[in-house]
Amino acid sequence: MTREHEDLLGMLAEVRKRLLIPAHGLSDADAARRTTVSELTLGGLVRHLATGERLWLQILKTADGSLPEGMLDTDQYAMSETLTHWLSAYEKAAAETDEYVASLPSLDIEVQLPATPWSPPQPQFWSARRIVLHLIHETAQHAGHADIIRESLDGANSTAQLA
Template identity: 35%
Template structure:
């Protein structure tokens, strides 16, 4: 996938393309990392690359459940747990789940005639406005883009703290871009697996 979203024909296509791009960008932060690095928290927070990717997948799944009016009962511990890549989980497991979630999102949005369709506001969490009863599907897609982009930025910082890798050089390495005056693809440090 290129570093930029291509031409778009309409709002729906644009929203889904930007969401797909943000999914791609956050996934790239895991490129070339070891299982230990995926679970490492090298910054002031407890956030990890693997945990952030898992969280974005879970968040998207929860929002699409809400759009489909199939919301799950959320509790604080379940919310907190989706920020951690457990020892029995691999990044391949997380990516496979994210792929399923993304495909479900695409199917769900394709089935909705009007992006202005009401989506109920969950008043059980403290960050949602109490004076609003409904979002729109359009708002949910914009929120998923925002949320995924925010966490991709967090993952970028964590990744840079782990091995110095930054977004475009990692993208260049993952996608096989040739070295140029503009970009030098990331390479693992000596002794680190590729």
């Protein structure tokens, strides 16, 4: 594993941790509760990211532009199972992503992205590096959402929970 692998996977691990802090100690009812005008819930965010990591790993592994099952799921933010279920699924997906990315000899490999309704008409290719950077971006963005939702639930925030 190269230094670049270590740095990117380390940053991804850090933002995953930041995302999960607001979910600590929540009941399923609170994890499924909307606290803003948005449809987002803490449990839904964890589900979305667990599913997202699994889908992006499949895209990375196949590299042929095939559309993974569930990628177009319009209900991906709904907490359909328990929070414990989604936390476990996220942990498993994260470990699988890390293991596969660490095994790549280079992050320069090119992966054809699946065609989606929001894709440009021509085929799109991303490097493995860009996929990991996308996971970091997506996770960090949702970590901020998770902080807002948790603070709206009971006043807790990541800063206080990290102290």
